[in-house]
Amino acid sequence: MPDDLTTWLHILYGFTHDIAIAVYIGGAVAMEFILGPAQASIPPAQAQVMGQKTADRFLWLVWGALGTILVTGVLRLERLEMLTWSWPFFETPLVLSDSYGRTMLAMFLLWCVLVVNGALITFVFRPRLAGKLNTKITAAQVAAAQGAKLQAANWVQRLTRIDLGVALVIALMGASLKWGGLI
Numbered sequence: 001m002p003d004d005l006t007t008w009l010h011i012l013y014g015f016t017h018d019i020a021i022a023v024y025i026g027g028a029v030a031m032e033f034i035l036g037p038a039q040a041s042i043p044p045a046q047a048q049v050m051g052q053k054t055a056d057r058f059l060w061l062v063w064g065a066l067g068t069i070l071v072t073g074v075l076r077l078e079r080l081e082m083l084t085w086s087w088p089f090f091e092t093p094l095v096l097s098d099s100y101g102r103t104m105l106a107m108f109l110l111w112c113v114l115v116v117n118g119a120l121i122t123f124v125f126r127p128r129l130a131g132k133l134n135t136k137i138t139a140a141q142v143a144a145a146q147g148a149k150l151q152a153a154n155w156v157q158r159l160t161r162i163d164l165g166v167a168l169v170i171a172l173m174g175a176s177l178k179w180g181g182l183i
């Protein structure tokens with residue numbers, strides 16, 4: 001059993017990092033393989049409400065997990081004494097001449113992709129799914145509004161699918177770090 005604080009912090013940061021990753025990937029898997037297929041078998045009007053409500057809850061998970069992953073990842077690097085508070089801040093092997101550093105940079109950039117996709121869903125496509133249709137508009141306007149909602153829902157699904165693939169690639173890279181890195 002570890003008897004010093006440093007080891008306990010390694011364990012705590014690693015544990016929290018892994019739980020946040022599990023929440024992120026697990027959430028995306030549930031959306032893709034459970035919710036998506038289930039939604040396809042219920043009437044469109046109900047599917048739309050369900051999609052909207054689940055997207056709201058899912059987004060809380062996504063942002064919480066992405067924030068936790070970054071914070072715990074940085075804390076781990078600091079514990080491992082690869083990130084320091086004095087120049088040049090990055091210590092070997094966290095440098096680009098080392099596979100560890102290159103893999104970590106790739107992980108960070110891909111994490112940024114997850115953030116951009118999350119922002120697109122939250123601020124662009126999710127608002128388009130919200131709101132009831134105005135009853136005083138013409139049938140053509142109703143059809144156009146419904147078409148726009150459907151398109152937004154398709155984009156949310158596409159981006160969630162991309163996020164799942166990207167997160168799995170990052171996880172593979174993360175698993176390789178202990179063995180020196182992947183690229």
Ligand code: HEM
Pocket residue numbers: 014017018021024069070072073074076077107108111167168170171172173174175176177178
């Ligand atoms: C963007 C910021 C991130 C940083 C700074 C970071 C940092 C780290 C560090 C320092 C380790 C331990 C490496 C070692 O033992 O030498 C690690 C492991 C790992 N990371 Fe990350 N990570 C980040 C994002 C992610 C993301 C987005 C995922 C997956 C979705 C991920 C998945 C993993 C996995 C699977 C491991 C191996 C298991 C473990 O040791 O916990 N990481 N990461």
